[in-house]
Amino acid sequence: MAKNIEPNLKLISEYLKLKKVENFVIPEYQRSYSWDITQCDKLWQDIEAFISSDASDPYFFGTIIVDCSLANKFSLIDGQQRTTTFLLLLKALLLRLNEAIPKVPNDEESEALKAGLIANRNKIMAILYKAEDEDIPSMLKDSSKIKGILILENKSINELYPDEVTKIIEAENYESAEQSVHKIPRKQKDNKYTNHFRNFKFFYTKLGEKTETQLNQFAKKFLQECQVIEIRSWQIEQAITMFNSLNSTGLPLTDADIISAQLYSNAGENKSAFNEQWEYINKVASELNNRRIIDINGVLQQFMYINRARNREYISLKEDGSVSVDVTTPGLRRYYTDIKKELLKEPLELCSNLSKITNIWNEVKDYPIIKLLLKFNENAKLFLTSYLFRFEPNEINQEIVLDICECLLRLFTILELSDAGYSSSKFKTFLFGENIKFVDKNVSIETIKNDFNEHINKNWSEESIKEAILEYEKNLLVFLNEYIYSKSKGIEFDLTEKINIEHIMPASGKNITTIQQDAGITDKEEFIRVVNKLGNKILLEEVINKSIGNEWFKTKKQKSIKGKAGYKDSKYALAQSLVSYPKDTWTKEDIDTATEKAANRIVKFIFNR
Secondary structure, eight states: OOOOOOEEEEEHHHHOOOOOOEEEEOTTOOOOOOOOOHHHHHHHHHHHHHHTTTOSSSSSEEEEEEESSTTTEEEEEEEEHHHHHHHHHHHHHHHHHHHHGHHHHHHHGHHHHHHHHHHHHHHHHHHHHHHOOHHHHHHHHOGGGGSSSOOOOOTTTSHHHHHHHHHHHHSSSSSHHHSSSOTTEEEEEEEGGGGHHHHHHHHHHHHSSHHHHHHHHHHHHHHHHHEEEEEEEOOOOHHHHHHHHTTTSSSOHHHHHHHHHHHHHGGGHHHHHHHHHHHHHHHHHHHHTTSSSHHHHHHHHHHHHHHHHHHTTTEEOOTTTTTTEEEOOOOOIIIIITTGGGGGOOOOOOOOOHHHHHHHHHHHTTOHHHHHHHOOTTHHHHHHHHHHHTSOOOGOOOHHHHHHHHHHHHHHHHHOOOOOOOOOOIIIIIIHHHHHHHOOTTOOOOHHHHHHHHHHHHHHOOOHHHHHHHHHHSSSSHHHHHHHHHHHHHOOOOSSSSSSEEEEOOOSSSTTTHHHHHHHOOOOHHHHHHHEEEEEEEEEHHHHHHTTOOOOOHHHHOOOOOTBBOGGOOOOOHHHHHOOOOOOOOOOHHHHHHHHHHHHHHHHTTTTT
């Protein structure tokens, strides 16, 4: 009789270790591999924080659901993104271990380190190539023996690059991996690679920054102390039902639940006052969370950032007198219940600080510059709150908010254009250092602005940023372009709830073939690239965008179309500017010109010229 379900808490290294006849399968109906640098950077930060915490308990990476209804096939119902990423991380780690081992001296002092590196390398080879101990020496000598060993079979009909993971895992070294993977036509620099290779490169680069000792520690912790719960089911319908259930109910206690319970316990005779304050914080945070601004755990996290900066908890002086910034951030529960447990001994005082944070967000939530900044990166909230916390909520106005938001917006715009993750020293380390100044009322906004100016000019060139903008095909900079243009024209800028990204030259529709011909673009891939350039996109109210659909440019900018709204009816400055555009056609040359102008104004904004 077939088994029903079999849940097991496993080390990631145990979960990934298969028999020679077994392999993981990504089913036909699964989405494509969508994790990018943002998710990999978060994974990296989680592992680094766990290593730095020196915790005695293993680190848990969630639940993975596997359908085992086909013999020797483990179909990933939930966990395909993590599983794929774990394999890419292990391959990057294997290459770095192979590079590190020859560098360690063959002496008594280094014997343990070298043995550890070799042991970790062998464990990874056992996973990626299903190798036994006796297989490894021959695999190291002859790279052809690591080919043709299937660990992940991608059957997803949504995946354009099903063999990408296999190509990377089979590669002898980084260079051969880069040569073998798919290159996306007409893309430049890292944009030409798939998410698979870009994520692999991210891990390979980050691991390359470590010493041999640090590399050994990282490998040991990841292989021996990081866990998942693997739930095996032998009925696919049951597996999918379980996936839906686990993702909708049965949530564990949050950090806020644990912290509030301890605060209540410590409130003593003030329990009634505490309950009133906590209920208010929860109510406002819940309303803000409905606006996707902040929840109660976010409020606790933001005060942790403020308190750590106030106390300079992560700043130290090196022997040469320079400042060292430790960007490792403890988890909320550990910070409040262990590192700074004295905070919980004064429940009303802590609640007063938490209330202030929610009131600040309630004050600024509708400011246009806030809406714009929050589109760029969640981490911007942490540093914005640190600065605004120096004011009382009723003192804050748009003038106070503008300068600090634009400083953060400039840096996070560079992050949007960069292949480096937020954890890079150019972003996270710099912001942690600045946060000391953000919370200090004695440090003027002019000093902070000068710090941003110096940091940006020191680390990036206008030419490289402009080049990245000219190649940019995503949508986030469309909002920034509109903001900068509106500001330059003295036109009020705001972001409504229902707003669309309008392609001036339509990307699809019934007239697309004729539009493509009129634009002088015969190649379909080139057309897709051109219509997605920054200069071909503007903000437009949803109701107007639906009204004009995929009409001709001349039609869109006309004053009236049998009662339909057009660009003339939009409140957005760039749409209004097109109403008086001297031509009735919008071609590739117009898009290139508009993209050039957009790139110039964004570069000018970033470098504060």
